[in-house]
Amino acid sequence: MDDCQFVSDLIEARRDDWIAVSDAIWDYAEIRYEEFRSAEMMAQVLEREGFAVDRCAGGIDTAIVASYGRGNPIVAILGEYDALSGLSQCANQLTKKPLVPGGNGHGCGHNLLGTGALAAAIAVKEYMDAHGVKGTIRYYGCPAEEGGGGKAFMARAGLFDDVDVAFTWHPWSHNEACNATMLATCQVFFKFVGKSSHASGSPHLGRSALDAVELMNVGANYLREHLTQDARLHYAVVNPGGRSPNVVQAEAEVLYKLRAPKMGEVREILDRVVEIARGAALMTGTEMSRQFDAASADMIPNVTLSSLMHRKFQEIGVPAYSEEEVAFAKRIQDTFSEDERKALVAKGGKVIADEIDPFSAEPTFLAGSSDVGDVSWIVPTAQVNVATWAFGTPGHSWQIVSQGKSSIAHKGMLLAGKVMAASAIDVMRNPSLIDEAKVEHATQLSGETYQSLIPAETVPRPISRFQPV
Numbered sequence: 001m002d003d004c005q006f007v008s009d010l011i012e013a014r015r016d017d018w019i020a021v022s023d024a025i026w027d028y029a030e031i032r033y034e035e036f037r038s039a040e041m042m043a044q045v046l047e048r049e050g051f052a053v054d055r056c057a058g059g060i061d062t063a064i065v066a067s068y069g070r071g072n073p074i075v076a077i078l079g080e081y082d083a084l085s086g087l088s089q090c091a092n093q094l095t096k097k098p099l100v101p102g103g104n105g106h107g108c109g110h111n112l113l114g115t116g117a118l119a120a121a122i123a124v125k126e127y128m129d130a131h132g133v134k135g136t137i138r139y140y141g142c143p144a145e146e147g148g149g150g151k152a153f154m155a156r157a158g159l160f161d162d163v164d165v166a167f168t169w170h171p172w173s174h175n176e177a178c179n180a181t182m183l184a185t186c187q188v189f190f191k192f193v194g195k196s197s198h199a200s201g202s203p204h205l206g207r208s209a210l211d212a213v214e215l216m217n218v219g220a221n222y223l224r225e226h227l228t229q230d231a232r233l234h235y236a237v238v239n240p241g242g243r244s245p246n247v248v249q250a251e252a253e254v255l256y257k258l259r260a261p262k263m264g265e266v267r268e269i270l271d272r273v274v275e276i277a278r279g280a281a282l283m284t285g286t287e288m289s290r291q292f293d294a295a296s297a298d299m300i301p302n303v304t305l306s307s308l309m310h311r312k313f314q315e316i317g318v319p320a321y322s323e324e325e326v327a328f329a330k331r332i333q334d335t336f337s338e339d340e341r342k343a344l345v346a347k348g349g350k351v352i353a354d355e356i357d358p359f360s361a362e363p364t365f366l367a368g369s370s371d372v373g374d375v376s377w378i379v380p381t382a383q384v385n386v387a388t389w390a391f392g393t394p395g396h397s398w399q400i401v402s403q404g405k406s407s408i409a410h411k412g413m414l415l416a417g418k419v420m421a422a423s424a425i426d427v428m429r430n431p432s433l434i435d436e437a438k439v440e441h442a443t444q445l446s447g448e449t450y451q452s453l454i455p456a457e458t459v460p461r462p463i464s465r466f467q468p469v
């Protein structure tokens, strides 16, 4: 029996276990750095399988690193389990219907991501036992991918330093070995403190922090014209200073998210935004302070590993879907907006992706960011994207949450586990592939080393600790 068949059988034999874990994490729907139950569930499963589990890895409450075996090669499989705020949604519904009004939901499918990775790590362990393969398989439970840069903090703590190669995946609406670059990013809070006063009776005595936020945003919007084509600048006013227009706002805060193709460019844009914030404070007679939140690095693609994942993906193949599954996906597509439907047609108009996209050795560009980027700077890293929902389902949407417990999602998750496990086993059995991936990695970096964008004093924090009163 070949390796792909062997790991596929292992994962299928325990499909009910993996579906139960994924569905439980969907239910927990915990957001950045609050994934206590999700991380603990992963840790307990891994312990039962004989993995040595490091909870609070790198001093991060909801990060885990679980190892099985010993010595090199050390192969990492990266999992995530954080949800998104405000996206609570009942499962398997065709309309937007929150399960908990204002609650969280798995709008990026990380319940599937973390569990598919878990199934992969355990299948590799079982394969190692059955075939006497030497080396270490490691499951990384990475918190706070959504805006929290969990892997960047884990990387800063040195948790990936001894790893040889890393594999991961993402739930998606089509099937591909992802050979792409992505944008580096950072998030910084800017807080302004002024002086309150009666806005009509004594306006001359007030110093408005909200004015400072507004002027900062005007300045930043003028900066936009002078950024490079692929740079991005977004902001959210997280504290407008209260709800009373007749009070001059004494405090206000805005969160900036900056993106650019390289970490160095993000640093330069941040320096300019800080100057704009200083200018806004000067104009309004307020005090400005800033708090770095999180960052993630740009993605270093690795063709050696991504083409390996593509081969394994092809060997394993995509699942068949029942008439009910196709009908459900079609009805989900019926909920798309006119524009989303147009985009769907432009992309090929499928109901559920039923083939693997061709592999291109030339990296594509994705205008998003991921903290997998930080890992990719330290070790050769590759990722597959696997269909887990109706073709064209918009990202971070109620439709993703609705489909997160569906049989389509479960099939995609198990498939991703098989592809990652088969790829991990391949490099463990053929260490020359690891050498090749490392040579390519070194060439890509051309002497540069990983420098985290996160200042030394910044610690990972749940978003709730930033919320204004």
Ligand SMILES: [Zn+2]
Pocket: 108, 109, 110, 145, 170
């Ligand atoms: Zn995601």
